[in-house]
Amino acid sequence: MSSTQQHRQDAHDAHDAHGPYDGQDADAPGRHGSYDVVVVGGGAAGLSAALILGRSRRSVLVVDAGEPRNAPAAHMQGYPSRDGMPPAEFLAVVRAEVAGYGGVLVRDRVTHAAPDGSGEFDVTLAGGGRVHARRLVVATGLVDELPDVPGLAERWGRDVIHCPYCHGYEVRDQPVGVLYSPAAGIHQALLFSQLSDDVTLFLDGADEDALPDADWQLLAAAGVSVVSGPVAGLVVTDDRLTGVRLAGGRVFARSVLVVAPRMVPRDTLLTALGARTQETPAGPFTAVDATGLTSVPGVWAAGNATGPAEQVVHAAAAGYRAGTVINMDLLHADLERAAERRRAGVFSPEGERAVARARKAAVPS
Numbered sequence: 001m002s003s004t005q006q007h008r009q010d011a012h013d014a015h016d017a018h019g020p021y022d023g024q025d026a027d028a029p030g031r032h033g034s035y036d037v038v039v040v041g042g043g044a045a046g047l048s049a050a051l052i053l054g055r056s057r058r059s060v061l062v063v064d065a066g067e068p069r070n071a072p073a074a075h076m077q078g079y080p081s082r083d084g085m086p087p088a089e090f091l092a093v094v095r096a097e098v099a100g101y102g103g104v105l106v107r108d109r110v111t112h113a114a115p116d117g118s119g120e121f122d123v124t125l126a127g128g129g130r131v132h133a134r135r136l137v138v139a140t141g142l143v144d145e146l147p148d149v150p151g152l153a154e155r156w157g158r159d160v161i162h163c164p165y166c167h168g169y170e171v172r173d174q175p176v177g178v179l180y181s182p183a184a185g186i187h188q189a190l191l192f193s194q195l196s197d198d199v200t201l202f203l204d205g206a207d208e209d210a211l212p213d214a215d216w217q218l219l220a221a222a223g224v225s226v227v228s229g230p231v232a233g234l235v236v237t238d239d240r241l242t243g244v245r246l247a248g249g250r251v252f253a254r255s256v257l258v259v260a261p262r263m264v265p266r267d268t269l270l271t272a273l274g275a276r277t278q279e280t281p282a283g284p285f286t287a288v289d290a291t292g293l294t295s296v297p298g299v300w301a302a303g304n305a306t307g308p309a310e311q312v313v314h315a316a317a318a319g320y321r322a323g324t325v326i327n328m329d330l331l332h333a334d335l336e337r338a339a340e341r342r343r344a345g346v347f348s349p350e351g352e353r354a355v356a357r358a359r360k361a362a363v364p365s
Contacts, residue, residue, distance in 0.1 A: 053326065202252075241257060
């Protein structure tokens with residue numbers, strides 16, 4: 001069996017929800033020492049970066065707190081060849097692939113990262129370990145802060161959803177409710193009208209007169225019904241959403257409720273490092289260039305840590321891209337260092353042996 005086939009077999013054998021974390025305690029070797037790259041966050045973006053770096057024979061440590069954004073979802077959609085795959089299974093497969101290339105994965109949390117004065121970083125883990133990293137990838141994602149509607153959080157990722165591309169096809173032709181939010185406006189209602197002929201927009205206390213005439217025209221054209229009044233809660237029967245209840249007591253039968261969560265980046269580490277942010281429709285997120293490099297030299301960010309619209313497939317692509325650029329960055333740094341030693345004429349036993357071998361080979365026998 002080839003090494004590639006073995007990696008694939010290892011991946012297929014790792015379909016448990018936990019994956020190949022090393023199980024080390026805070027004093028184990030994997031929690032100390034130096035790595036080419038420390039990846040903070042073990043979702044699609046972080047693991048993708050670790051995978052390509054491992055394939056480039058870089059030493060990589062992935063530190064993952066085990067809090068993936070899509071954990072409540074039963075399946076993920078839109079990822080070619082993995083459409084419909086449970087998120088936990090997907091992550092377990094990729095963890096096995098990373099481990100197959102020598103990557104170290106630990107269940108822990110990075111509490112602090114600081115430049116060491118040489119362009120590299122000292123990283124502190126919550127479990128008590130400390131490691132050194134030549135480069136950092138921060139792929140810590142974001143947190144969805146849900147509307148304050150009783151019973152809504154318990155249904156999140158099941159029949160309370162937010163994205164037509166993530167979950168829309170699975171709820172096609174069902175009675176869909178959309179909870180209005182000033183940030184999202186009528187956008188979600190229009191998108192879900194492609195998937196169902198029975199869509200109701202709940203204004204949840206918003207002023208009808210505040211909606212522009214153009215919005216009303218689009219809602220009418222899409223066949224979306226509009227209901228005024230504050231939403232008081234959900235009606236759940238046999239562990240299924242069956243309705244939306246207004247404050248006045250009236251219940252509208254719905255099988256699905258679409259909401260617009262407030263998306264808050266997990267950017268504490270990036271902020272502490274001084275990374276610049278930029279405004280997005282969802283608020284400030286860490287600014288990165290086309291490769292994922294932040295304003296802090298040596299620090300890359302990928303996935304939802306950089307923006308609210310990154311789906312799993314986007315996050316994986318961003319991690320891959322960051323990994324390739326980091327490898328090239330490290331390669332240039334290593335070669336520049338070697339060239340500087342050569343220019344300085346620094347003695348080394350390895351160098352002298354290489355010169356001796358070259359001279360011997362040049363002497364005619």
